[in-house]
Amino acid sequence: MAALTTATSNINSPVNFVLMKALLSAARKKLPFFNGTLSASMQKEGNGAASVKWRRIENLTAVTTALSEVNGTAAAFLGRDAVRPTYTDITATVQKYGNAVLTTEEMDLYQVNSKTVDFVDTLGANAGESLNRLMEVVYAGATTIRYSGSAAPTTTVTVSSAITLNDIKNNVNLLNAGSAMKFTTPGYGSVNVGTSPVRSSYYGICHMDVEEDIRLLSGFIPVEQYGGYTETMPFELGAVGGVRFCSTEIIPIL
Secondary structure (H helix, E strand, C coil), rough: CCCCCCCCCCCCCCCCCCCCCEEEEEECCCCCCCCCCCCCCCCEEEECCCCEEEECCCCCCCCCCCCCCCCCCCCHHHHHHCCCCCEEEEEEECCCCCCCCCCCEEEEEEEEHHHHHHHHHHHHHHHHHCCCCCCHHHHHHCCCCHHHCCCCCCHHHHCCCCCCCCHHHHHHHHHHHHCCCCCCCCCCCCCCCCCEHHHHHHHHEHHHHHHHHHHHCCEEEEEHCCCCCCCCCCCCCECCCCEEEEECCCCCCC
16 A cells, blocks of 8 residues: 655644755655666667667777788788677666655645655656666676675675775776776876875775775875866765775665
8 A cells, every 4th residue: 555645644844843955855865776787778768678779899909010011912901801790788677666755735834835845856866866876786787896805705805905006007997908998087186285096996886984094095085186177076085096086875884
């Protein structure tokens, strides 16, 4: 049975009270899981598609042999051999998620006029959190994993197994060896006092608990030292080891 939200039994009527606007604002969580991603769009009419596809053309093998042009009768490509590119497809099927708030007419009788608007605003925030949590599940499905302190399975990760600079360097090295593309370009500093240059970097997402460990790593540059002259991502906290990190509370803690 659907749960109804009534003015009299679920929300105290604001009689003889002064409502403080700041306390009516819904809490907003840090939702960074779409930083650096490539979104897709769907056409609403015509094809009736319910899925989207991303296609990546793989790198070709480097050519190390000099070209030798054909003498005499010209052939297709002047005798050169052609290559066949390969590609990788990633397909996602569209699915629908969402919460709903059902209210009774007493909401209009006993509550301030903006209460329904507050509910809509809260539902919007909830939609954003739901979308980010779904994306977090995609992140959690990664198969190339290095746990903090070089721990093996998750059961050996303990409170004392704080993230190390070598953990970050290892992952950055794997990405670089796989010809991964950086998300950000280098920042070369500013004339302002207290600024620092920052190299081209990948994005990293961590929990608030891990944020404090990252801040203690050697070479960490806080975002306030480079955020004034280069674009930053939402909730970015700083850079170290070729990774620019942001933190969020919605990442599960092992």
